[in-house]
Amino acid sequence: MFPPLQDLYRIAPELVLCGFGMLVMFLAPIVPKARHGALAFISLLGAALALGATRFMALNPGAAYSGLVRADAFSLFVHLIVIGVAFLAILGSVDYLKREDLDGGEFCALILFATAGMGVMAGAHELLTAFVGLEMSSIASYVLATYRRDEPRANEAAMKYFLLGSFATAFFLYGIALSFGATGSTHLDLMTPLANDSSHTLLKTGLGLIFIGLAFKVAAAPFQMWTPDVYEGAPAPVTAMLSTGPKAAAFALALRILASIDAAAPVWFWALWVAAALSMFAGNLSAVVQTSLKRMLAYSSIAHAGYILVALAAAAASDRMELGIAAALFYLVSYALVKLGAFLIVAHLGGAGERHVDIEDFAGLGRRQPAMAACLSIFLLSLLGLPVTAGFLGKFYIFNAALQSNQPSLLWLAILLGLNSVIGAYYYLRVIVAMYMREPEREIAAEPAPWTLSIVLWIAAAGTIYAGLLPARIIGYATKAAMNIR
Amino acid sequence: MTPQIAMFLVLAAVAVAGAVSLILQRHPIHSALSLITVMVALAGLYLLQGAEFVAAVQIIVYGGAIMVLFVFVIMLLNAGEEERTNMSRMARYVGVPLGVVFMIEIAYWIGSATLHLNAPASGVVxxxxxxxxxxxxxxxxxxxxxxxxxxxxxxxxxxxxxxxxx
Known part of the structure; x- marks a missing residue:
């Protein structure tokens, strides 16, 4: 039985990504290593075509493969984020791979495969399918994290990531098993507990375990221990991807579960609340004392996971769930642009072997490389949440969602969010002050950005300003996606 | 106690004992052999549920193929006895108690949930x-x-x- 053509249209981006992933993988041993740059451009073509293939999804909305995946506005929105991230991450790492003398073929193929997995997570409407997608993205991430050959820290980080990640996956899987036992189905829209009380308890336990698995993947406290080591040890372009794409996909899956299983919102609400509060404080307070910019950005990504969890908590508590979901989606877009750009700048300015990633090394950058310093400032200001940048509106929508729910507990969470933004301001501004107002302590040669990286930085910076000034279109799509989630 | 329940208890006990031994053994080969016990006991549990095919696959794939791979890898690496490191203070005083609490909690929830659960008699698959x-x-x-x-x-x-x- 061949699947109907419409089903193939609905998974078109995954087909393109997997196809190009295989193509690059087969070409890698044939093409001489000096020409591996060409493989990166083939992968870029693949990512671009996958972006185009989302059009097929948009034109054929509906469920595919007996309801296992859906092509709807929500899936489409997240697809655009993760494929966009993959495109920019590959483009931004072309130069890095050459400098660090790494094999480009497998690198790009792994990114494409991982992105296909994230796409599956975004569209999945059934837990086993979502699980396979999650594993595709996770396993590729473990390998990418250890891609730098002779860096002991990278190996240690990847080992930690692999062990803890597998552990989290086991929690997720056990949660699926228990939920299946309680409801007799793994289809999200069929997962209502059987009539008696016992299956309610079982479903609650299962959903709790699923939450633990997903909280690990988005690096939310108290499951964040791996984050700083892995983000610091992995090659910076990989960190750029890890901190954006898989996170967006895991949040998408969490939102989908939250919106589709009726029992999820009450079970998850306090878990989301506590995880959000802990993540914001754990991330921000640790980031304050960091001397390495790369590690500081890693801690800040824990804090930002906390901000997005506030939006999820708002969605869980409110009658108007779409406000929280739309806020989370908008924040994911703004966050992805900024984090990607910041980590790629670190990758470039770190120099061979990523030796210069301390904040001290960025002193005087404003005079040395004004354009680069300006881009980094825009990204940091957006992370801080200054008006005119996307980060400000992202926080605004989250505040709005939290306050509209009329829940005192969410009001408190919004207050904590405001408090944390102030803590965040300290360490983001410290970097900007170092760049513009301090003299470098030692001579560091200016490293002009190659054109590939420049394109990525321009796109990220322009996107950040665009979303900050004219958010109507993006928040409109996000709201449409949020209405469409069930 | 029906014979099914008795069988279940025996097989479950064997599986848990095998899993504990897998962690506690110091030599990788002994761990691998413990894993076989777990796999076979699990196959018995599947059989008890009427899932013959899954039970057979469990023995062939896990008990057979994957175990052979494990043993080959251990042999090729010539892995000797592992050295045991002391647990860090954090792991001993925070990790272990929390783990035990978590295990008891999960066991309690599952136990209380399944006590009165009338699972539909699954047709033989x-x-x-x-x-x-x-x-x-x-x-x-x-x-x-x-x-x-x-x-x-x-x-x-x-x-x-x-x-x-x-």
Whole structure:
């Protein structure tokens, strides 16, 4: 039985990504290593075509493969984020791979495969399918994290990531098993507990375990221990991807579960609340004392996971769930642009072997490389949440969602969010002050950005300003996606 | 106590004992042998549920193929007895108690949930039903799994080649 053509249209981006992933993988041993740059451009073509293939999804909305995946506005929105991230991450790492003398073929193929997995997570409407997608993205991430050959820290980080990640996956899987036992189905829209009380308890336990698995993947406290080591040890372009794409996909899956299983919102609400509060404080307070910019950005990504969890908590508590979901989606877009750009700048300015990633090394950058310093400032200001940048509106929508729910507990969470933004301001501004107002302590040669990286930085910076000034279109799509989630 | 429950208790006890021994053994080969016990006991549990096909696959794939791979790897690496490190203070005073609390909690919830759960008598699942499910309804995740394995292969290749170049 061949699947109907419409089903193939609905998974078109995954087909393109997997196809190009295989193509690059087969070409890698044939093409001489000096020409591996060409493989990166083939992968870029693949990512671009996958972006185009989302059009097929948009034109054929509906469920595919007996309801296992859906092509709807929500899936489409997240697809655009993760494929966009993959495109920019590959483009931004072309130069890095050459400098660090790494094999480009497998690198790009792994990114494409991982992105296909994230796409599956975004569209999945059934837990086993979502699980396979999650594993595709996770396993590729473990390998990418250890891609730098002779860096002991990278190996240690990847080992930690692999062990803890597998552990989290086991929690997720056990949660699926228990939920299946309680409801007799793994289809999200069929997962209502059987009539008696016992299956309610079982479903609650299962959903709790699923939450633990997903909280690990988005690096939310108290499951964040791996984050700083892995983000610091992995090659910076990989960190750029890890901190954006898989996170967006895991949040998408969490939102989908939250919106589709009726029992999820009450079970998850306090878990989301506590995880959000802990993540914001754990991330921000640790980031304050960091001397390495790369590690500081890693801690800040824990804090930002906390901000997005506030939006999820708002969605869980409110009658108007779409406000929280739309806020989370908008924040994911703004966050992805900024984090990607910041980590790629670190990758470039770190120099061979990523030796210069301390904040001290960025002193005087404003005079040395004004354009680069300006881009980094825009990204940091957006992370801080200054008006005119996307980060400000992202926080605004989250505040709005939290306050509209009329829940005192969410009001408190919004207050904590405001408090944390102030803590965040300290360490983001410290970097900007170092760049513009301090003299470098030692001579560091200016490293002009190659054109590939420049394109990525321009796109990220322009996107950040665009979303900050004219958010109507993006928040409109996000709201449409949020209405469409069930 | 029906014979089924007695069988279940025995097999479950064997599986848990095997799993504990797997962790506590110091020599990798002993751990691998403990794993076989777990796998066979699990196959017995599946059989008890009327899932003959899954039980057979469990023995052939896990008890057979994967175990042979394990033993080969241990042999090729010539892995000796592992050295035991002391637990860090954090792990001993925070990790272990929390782990125990978590285990008791999960056991309590599952126990209280399943005590009165009247599971619908599952019809005996034939190989035919299973393949219908796998190749019709669940064909999408089934095919995705092959990509998952491809990723794992590619990853292993990337990691293995690195050793060579050093």
């Amino acid at each position: 034939s190989t035919r039903d299973l393949s219908n499910l796998l190749f019709r309804e669940y064909v999408f995740p089934f095919e995705l799994t092959s990509f998952l394995i491809l990723i794992a292969l590619l990853g292993a290749l990337v990691l293995a080649r690195r050793e060579e170049s050093e």
